[in-house]
Every structure is written in C-alpha cells, then in structure tokens.
Amino acid sequence: MKVFCKALSSILTATILAINFVQFVSAEEEPASTQLLPSGMTVSDIDSVFQKYVADCERTDNVEYASAEIGIFRGDEVLYTGYFGETNLKTHTPADEESVYEWGSISKTLIWVSAMQLYEKGMLDLNRDIREYLPDGFFRHLSYDDPITMLNLMNHNAGWQECMRPFWSHDGDVIPSLKDGLQSLEPAQVHRPGEIVAYSNYGASVAGYVIECITGQDFCQYVHEHIFEPLGMEHTAYAPDHSDNEWVYSRRRQMRSYKMSGLLMSYTDLGACLYYDFAYPAGAATGTLDDLMTYAQALINGDAPLFSSPETQKLMFTATDFYGDSDIPICAHGFWPEEHAVRVYGHNGAMEFGLANMIFDLESKTGLVVMINEPNGNWFFNTAPDLVFGTLSPDKYGASAQSAELTGHYLNTRSYHRGMLRFFPYLTEANLTNTDAQRLSGNVYQLTEENQSMLIGARDVDGIGTVYELSSQDFIRDNAYLLHLALFTVYLMLAVAAYHFIIIRRKMKKHGKLTVQRGGAAIAAGQLAQLISPLLALASFVIFAYYHGGIPVLLSGIIGIAQMICIAICAYAAVRSVITAFTVKNGKLTRCKYLFNTVGCLLTCCTILFFQMYQFWGI
Amino acid sequence: MEKLKHIFAIDRINISSGKNKTFLFIIVMLFFLVFAGFAYSPAAVFIEGILVAPMIPELVFQNEMKNHSEKLWGILPVSRKELVNARFFYMIIAYFCIYLVLFVLMRISLALQLYDRWQNEPEIMEMIAQRTDGAISVKQIFYICAITGFAVGLTTVSSQLRAFFKHDKLALSLRSDEFFKSTKSMKLTDKIIPSIIVIVVFLFMFFMLGVIPLNAATSIFAQLIIQLIISAHGIPFCAVILTFSFLRLWYFYTCATLEYDDLEL
Numbered sequence: 001m002k003v004f005c006k007a008l009s010s011i012l013t014a015t016i017l018a019i020n021f022v023q024f025v026s027a028e029e030e031p032a033s034t035q036l037l038p039s040g041m042t043v044s045d046i047d048s049v050f051q052k053y054v055a056d057c058e059r060t061d062n063v064e065y066a067s068a069e070i071g072i073f074r075g076d077e078v079l080y081t082g083y084f085g086e087t088n089l090k091t092h093t094p095a096d097e098e099s100v101y102e103w104g105s106i107s108k109t110l111i112w113v114s115a116m117q118l119y120e121k122g123m124l125d126l127n128r129d130i131r132e133y134l135p136d137g138f139f140r141h142l143s144y145d146d147p148i149t150m151l152n153l154m155n156h157n158a159g160w161q162e163c164m165r166p167f168w169s170h171d172g173d174v175i176p177s178l179k180d181g182l183q184s185l186e187p188a189q190v191h192r193p194g195e196i197v198a199y200s201n202y203g204a205s206v207a208g209y210v211i212e213c214i215t216g217q218d219f220c221q222y223v224h225e226h227i228f229e230p231l232g233m234e235h236t237a238y239a240p241d242h243s244d245n246e247w248v249y250s251r252r253r254q255m256r257s258y259k260m261s262g263l264l265m266s267y268t269d270l271g272a273c274l275y276y277d278f279a280y281p282a283g284a285a286t287g288t289l290d291d292l293m294t295y296a297q298a299l300i301n302g303d304a305p306l307f308s309s310p311e312t313q314k315l316m317f318t319a320t321d322f323y324g325d326s327d328i329p330i331c332a333h334g335f336w337p338e339e340h341a342v343r344v345y346g347h348n349g350a351m352e353f354g355l356a357n358m359i360f361d362l363e364s365k366t367g368l369v370v371m372i373n374e375p376n377g378n379w380f381f382n383t384a385p386d387l388v389f390g391t392l393s394p395d396k397y398g399a400s401a402q403s404a405e406l407t408g409h410y411l412n413t414r415s416y417h418r419g420m421l422r423f424f425p426y427l428t429e430a431n432l433t434n435t436d437a438q439r440l441s442g443n444v445y446q447l448t449e450e451n452q453s454m455l456i457g458a459r460d461v462d463g464i465g466t467v468y469e470l471s472s473q474d475f476i477r478d479n480a481y482l483l484h485l486a487l488f489t490v491y492l493m494l495a496v497a498a499y500h501f502i503i504i505r506r507k508m509k510k511h512g513k514l515t516v517q518r519g520g521a522a523i524a525a526g527q528l529a530q531l532i533s534p535l536l537a538l539a540s541f542v543i544f545a546y547y548h549g550g551i552p553v554l555l556s557g558i559i560g561i562a563q564m565i566c567i568a569i570c571a572y573a574a575v576r577s578v579i580t581a582f583t584v585k586n587g588k589l590t591r592c593k594y595l596f597n598t599v600g601c602l603l604t605c606c607t608i609l610f611f612q613m614y615q616f617w618g619i
Numbered sequence: 620m621e622k623l624k625h626i627f628a629i630d631r632i633n634i635s636s637g638k639n640k641t642f643l644f645i646i647v648m649l650f651f652l653v654f655a656g657f658a659y660s661p662a663a664v665f666i667e668g669i670l671v672a673p674m675i676p677e678l679v680f681q682n683e684m685k686n687h688s689e690k691l692w693g694i695l696p697v698s699r700k701e702l703v704n705a706r707f708f709y710m711i712i713a714y715f716c717i718y719l720v721l722f723v724l725m726r727i728s729l730a731l732q733l734y735d736r737w738q739n740e741p742e743i744m745e746m747i748a749q750r751t752d753g754a755i756s757v758k759q760i761f762y763i764c765a766i767t768g769f770a771v772g773l774t775t776v777s778s779q780l781r782a783f784f785k786h787d788k789l790a791l792s793l794r795s796d797e798f799f800k801s802t803k804s805m806k807l808t809d810k811i812i813p814s815i816i817v818i819v820v821f822l823f824m825f826f827m828l829g830v831i832p833l834n835a836a837t838s839i840f841a842q843l844i845i846q847l848i849i850s851a852h853g854i855p856f857c858a859v860i861l862t863f864s865f866l867r868l869w870y871f872y873t874c875a876t877l878e879y880d881d882l883e884l
Contacts, residue, residue: 426850427846427847427849427850428846428849428850429850429851482851485850485851485855488855489854489855489858489859492855492859493858493859493862496859496862496863496866497862497866500866500867500869500870503870504869504870504873507870507873507874507877508873508877511877511878511880511881513877538843541843542843545842
C-alpha cells in the first residue's frame, strides 16, 4: 500500500510538473503572428489587412502600388516581413530580400548615432560651437555670431534656410568632396541659432563633416567601421554613388521608381532615378529591408551594441526640444517622436526614388520599417504605421472641449526667406481656422480630423512673433500675408497689362493711329521692364525645378542682374512719367495713362525689392 | 446709346429671320452642358467657354450674310466704329447673361450632387481635391473652374468678333462648303491663335487626367499654376486670368476697330 501510494504520488507530481513545463515552453514560444502590437492588432491581423488589399487590387485589376517592403519586429525577434509588388513593372521583378531601397533622410540617424558615439568617447561636446571643429572660414554666409552647436544641428534650429543651389547631380563622375559640396551649397542663415526649427539637409550634412573633421576619417568610412560592420549590415551602401558596396551598386541599378500621376492615377516609370547627392550624409544610405531592420533593432536593444554604454543610447532618446512649454518631446537628438496610440521614435526618408520609414516604441521594443519605390507614397507606406502603433486618440492628452484660436496665415520655415526665391513660401502658406484645434495644457494644441490627431506647439519669439511648432519644422505667422500675396498678384497682373499695352501700341502704330508723346519711350521701357521681371521670376522657378531644387550660380547671377536692370528702368520710367504728367499740357486721359504707368512701375519695383528677386549672392 | 439700341434691333431681326441652325446649335449645346453638369460634374460650366462662346458672334454675322443685310450699314447713318462698339457691347452682355444662368444651374448641381448617386467613380473636382491632399476644397475648385471658363469664353467671344470684323467673308465661308478654301486667305496668325487656345485647354485636361504623362519640363508649369491656384483659395490665379481675359477683350476690340475701319468692303 505504501509503495503504491508513493508510486502514485510520484506519477502525479511528475505529470503536474510535465504539464507546467509544457505550458512554460509554450508561453515562451508564443507564435509571432499572435503577438499583440501597440495598436491592439496582432501581426496576423495586419497581414490579413495587407493580403486583403492586395487581393482587392488584383480582383478589380486596379493595382495602386509598385512595390513595398515591410518589417515588424519586437526586440531581437522579427515578427513579420512582407514583400509586395514589383520593383520593375516592365520585367515583373518581384520585391524580395535582395531588393534595395533608398533610406532617404533615415540616413541622418547614422550621423546622430555617430555623434553620440564620439560624445561618449569625449571627442565631441554637443554644446560646443561646431566652428571649433571645422576648418577656419568654413562658413561664408553666417548672419549671426551666436555659436552653432551639434545640438542645434540635431534639432534643425541652426537658422539656415533651404539651399538654393542644386543639391544633386545626374552625373556620377562629378561628385565633389563633402567639404567642397557643403561649401558650394551653403545657404543663408536667416534665423538666430536656437530660435526657429527648419528642417535642414545642409545642417545635418555639416554634422557629418564635423565627425569627419574630428575623426580624420572619411565619414562614409567611419559609418561602415562603427555601425554597418559591427551590426553585420553587409547590404547597405552610404557613398553617393554606392561605390562603397559593390553588391548594392549592382542591385540599385536594377531598381526602378514609379510615380502615380494625373486624375486617372496611371503609373509613370521614372527610371532608375539615380541622383548623386552633394551632401550625401543627409540622405544617401541605400540597402535592403533586412539591414534597415537590423539597424533599427540595434537602436532599441537594451545592450546598446552601437555604444559602449546603454546610458548613451538612453541619452540619445531623451528630448532635446519640446512642444510649447510642455514635456511632450518634439525632437530627441535628431530622432523625431511621433504620437500614435503610443509614442514612437524614429525618422522617415523621402527621395526622388522613393520613401522609407523607421519607427519604434521604446517601451514595448516594437518597431516598423517600410520601404517603397514611389516618391509620392502608396497605401502600404501610409497605413502601416497606424496599423502597428495605432493613432493618436483625441483623449490621450486630455484635449479640452474649448476650441483654440489658431487663425491666420502661416509661412513654412523650411523654405526660402532670403534671395530670389523668397516668393515661394507665399505660394505654400498654411491657413488655419479656430475650429480645427483644441487646446491642451500650456501652449500645446491638438488638431483632430476624422479621428486622427496631431500636436502643435506654440511659442512667441522676439522679433518674429507667434511661431507654431510641428514635427521637424516651425510655421511663422505672417499678419500681412494677404498684403504680400496681393503685391505679388498685382505684379503678375501688371505683366499681363504691360504685354497688352505693348501689342496694342504696336497695332495702333501699324495702322498709323499712334500719336507721338513726350516720355513715350520711357513709358514703353517701363512697360517692357514690367513684363520682363515676372518672366525672370518664372524662369527662376523653372530653373529651380529643372535642377531638382536649386539654381546654379551663373544662372542666378544672370537673373539677379537682369532684375536689377528692371528696377532701374522702372524707377526711371516712374519718375519720367510723373514729370511728364504734370509738366506737359495733357488731356485728362493722357495724364491718367502716365500716372497709371508710374504706379505700375513703382509697384513692380516694390515687388522686386520686397521679394529680393535681384539677390543672387549669399543665398 | 440710341444707335446701339437700333443696331441691336437690326441684328435681332437678322437672327430671328428664317431657319437658324446656329441658334439651334447653341440651344442644344446649352442643354447638353446643363445635363452634363447635373449628370456628371458641375465643372461642365468650364467647357461653355469653348463650346458655346464662339457661337455667339457667329449667330449674328452668319445671318447678316445670309440675309445680305450687311449692305444696310452702307446706307444707315452708322459709322464702322459705332457698329464695332455696339456688337462688342451687347455680345459681351449676352455672353455674360448666358454664363450667369449656366453658373447658377451648376451651383445648384453642386449643392444637389445628383451625379454622386449613380457614378461609381468620384466626380472630377473631388478627384482634384483629393490629389491636392485637401489643400483646396471642391467648392473652391468649382469657383475657379467657373471663373476660368468665363475668362476663356470671354477671350473666345472677343477673338471671334475681331475675326469676323477683319474678314468680311468669314461668316459666309463658315456656312458654305468652301470653308477650308476661304480660310486659306486668312493670315496664319489668325488661324493659329484660336487653335492654340483650344489645344492648350485640351492638353491641360489630358495632363490632369494623366492621359499624357507630364515630363519634367511641363510639370514645372503645371506646378506653378497649381501653386497659384492653391494659395489664398485661388484668388491670385483668378485675378490674373480675369485680367488676362479683359485685356484680351480690349486688345481684340482695338484691333477690330482699326481693322474694320481699314477694310475695303
């Protein structure tokens, strides 16, 4: 009996232990597909959504994407990889593990990680003037003596406007060194450092050059040695022509980019879309989905494989700028926090070739990377972040029911505020109405539209006024926006009027009906200048777009000098018209004609001067 | 003013005499546009400037030729300039009235949105609004289309008036089978400009629809126009295009006055 009881209890104990062991093992091996993501969906839910979209597109024979690659991970574990579409619609090459995409501005995180590595080693002081690291006289267009620190570069508030010189070249044989490239691109510094945030590719690339100066090593080589190689990222290139990785070089030239255009949404083949970046640290990294995911996983790895100490990695994700006077971060050492159901950190990238996104939740260690070959985006790129991380609920920060006064016209700081393209921001203003925003605590607002929200910070800056902060750029309120736009509109209308006055005068002369008047030549010259000046402004716009966001020095010089000549002619014509109107005996109609010409010439002069259309230097 | 009324009265008699295919054509086109505006898109108001506007001067000049009443002006105490003034004046007024009626009807169509009830695809203005990511609303697009259509039509009416005053046989040739033979005598510039206007409008439509892909150069112009349209609810764009059309009217009026004066009838 005793033996029987002992045997029975042993068997029972063993059974219980075995059951617990099986449950324990099963719990550790929970399938990736059933793991819950911050949005509340599981990976298999998300995959179903993707597959349904693909099936719907195929069923309706209406494919609205070229290709997309998506990776979802948690910690070291890859939960999901998805390859959709074709990288070459003509040869029907499917997207796969060997497809390479451009990181775009995600490349900037390589600069910030490198900077933190040097900071950790005591080689870089984030609060020190970067001019102390750079060669003497490196900057030639600075407007302020205030120090520009690495933190200013990370926060994109060093004060530079957008570059007006061509940023890219089609010719891979003409890529200058990073130093020469940056010196040719240097834009005007239009704000005091630390005052205004304006996303700056130039500023980020300067940070890369600072690292180059400190280490004495080519920046691309530094990144390979200290980031790519330690992580085993063998399929990523960083040089502007991809020459630092043969495999990527070859694969990249097989990729095609596509763009949906027109109301009928048909695809245009943009070709390989190879552009060679003069300031490559800001956006030249190119590689596979796996490599980008490896990099992202390293950034959230508690062991911080890219740093000597995990504390440095933690410091990297602490906020360096906030919304308004709140504690909600807007920037963390170059990484941009995004508010979804959870707060995520990361960066996205946009190039002529395509888009990429890398974001992760530091709490749950969940991350997402997306890469596509369409510069205008597609469904996968737009929906994946919300599917994984959810959306910012209107209640997350306790938005009050009280609507906030955000009326007015706002100019984007990431634009041209000095020089001949100064009229650009006036054509792209943001117009807010007070029914759009709700006030949170402090100077933070929340804009909600169709259950999706975004945050806006606000602050007052001396000499500038109210500034609204969005992620990566500020918007400055322009109380006289309509007046400025009206000035530009009248400038265009005067050109139309001048053209017609010229052709009417020609017609009348041809039929012998034109009477010779004193000052007629001055009037004619003034009208010609009123016509030519807007054509020059249009030419600057066309040249700017043709060179993919920049005007070469020679062409800008020609346009600038021509605009100066127009000012001189208009000023002379205005004075001459006034003198003739009041000194010579004229009928009322004739006098009105002279005065109209005077007003037209003066308005044209004012427009050219206000919008600095003559300025081709120091920009 | 009295002379203007008399000239208008004579032209009215000409129009209402006998069969008038052009008048019938205008009525049919207007009905078609109204139907299209309710069934497909209120943006049909834009097309009025191309389809109906050129018919208005033709209506008067063709019937004048048909009834041989152009010889009347040789004996009536009306100068050529007064004739030009009168016809420009009342035809522009007529065009404006027709356009106003069409605009009101299309505005009603926009409010009722009957086209949404049976179409599977979004209406064209909704597609444009989507493509601009909501930077400009459907209503704003409608007003911009309406103003642009008015401007195009005004230019077309004034251009046609000038052409008829310049070429005394033009109205006759348009009725007859000798149209192409007659137009050979027209100057190249007189043929090109109206053709260019029509081609540009259709090209713009094809670009917007993506039937013709935009290359880098042409997309730049489209981008500039779109920027002007988007800024300040499209007011700068509308101001510029209306200025252009009114100045074109003035130019064509001046040309008509000078050329008709010199014309040997």
